[in-house]
Amino acid sequence: MALTLYGGARSRASMPRWYLEERGIPYTWHELDLKAGEHHQESYTAINPFAKVPALVDDSIRAPGGEPLQLFESGAILMHLAEHHANEFGGHGMGGDPGHAAARRALASQWILFANATLAVALFVPSNREREFPRLMGVLDGLLRGGRSLMAGPWGNPDWSVADCAVNAYLAYLPIFFAEIDLSPWPAVQATIAATQAREAYQRVMGGR
Numbered sequence: 051m052a053l054t055l056y057g058g059a060r061s062r063a064s065m066p067r068w069y070l071e072e073r074g075i076p077y078t079w080h081e082l083d084l085k086a087g088e089h090h091q092e093s094y095t096a097i098n099p100f101a102k103v104p105a106l107v108d109d110s111i112r113a114p115g116g117e118p119l120q121l122f123e124s125g126a127i128l129m130h131l132a133e134h135h136a137n138e139f140g141g142h143g144m145g146g147d148p149g150h151a152a153a154r155r156a157l158a159s160q161w162i163l164f165a166n167a168t169l170a171v172a173l174f175v176p177s178n179r180e181r182e183f184p185r186l187m188g189v190l191d192g193l194l195r196g197g198r199s200l201m202a203g204p205w206g207n208p209d210w211s212v213a214d215c216a217v218n219a220y221l222a223y224l225p226i227f228f229a230e231i232d233l234s235p236w237p238a239v240q241a242t243i244a245a246t247q248a249r250e251a252y253q254r255v256m257g258g259r
């Protein structure tokens with residue numbers, strides 16, 4: 051099995067890379083120099099024709115054309131890793147109930163899509179930052195109170211799951227990219243960021259930031 055993750059420094063590739071590190075899944079990290087435009091070279095656009103990072107090549111799985119699987123979009127990469135490389139939805143000693151597995155998978159995709167399609171837009175689109183962002187933070191703060199994992203529950207993922215990876219990666223971007231935002235109205239979000247920064251796997255990827 052060989053996984054190669056393509057990304058750039060300070061890019062969204064840190065999200066699937068953090069997941070790989072947390073789960074101890076072996077992979078090769080291929081860092082592209084985005085400033086030098088390496089992501090526009092043909093060797094990379096053959097993997098992601100949109101010339102964006104991250105992208106993953108998984109040669110343990112064949113695409114419909116018979117070639118190794120090539121994936122772009124950080125959320126799709128996370129779902130693939132969680133399902134096929136970490137067995138996050140059906141295993142981990144949480145029983146083999148297919149209904150539970152389907153629910154875990156559905157909820158994971160809900161949180162990954164929330165992170166990439168709703169939270170990221172509230173954060174990175176300046177016109178949304180004033181109204182939409184505080185609204186989302188208020189709700190997240192309630193959900194994260196007491197250090198709860200987003201998919202905690204009797205048959206959920208007790209500690210940390212791909213859902214936490216997707217959402218908490220964005221929360222932990224806040225002090226890095228938006229240091230001017232006052233997070234004090236959302237103490238559970240602040241505590242989640244601190245807990246994320248303290249994780250060894252996160253530090254390996256982000257260099258302690």
Ligand SMILES: N[C@@H](CCC(=O)N[C@@H](CS)C(=O)NCC(=O)O)C(=O)O
Pocket residue numbers: 060061062063084089101102103104122123124125166
């Ligand atoms: N929705 C995509 C966004 C990918 C994206 O915009 N990546 C940025 C880096 S964070 C990029 O490749 N920028 C270089 C460019 O657009 O030229 C994902 O989550 O993978």
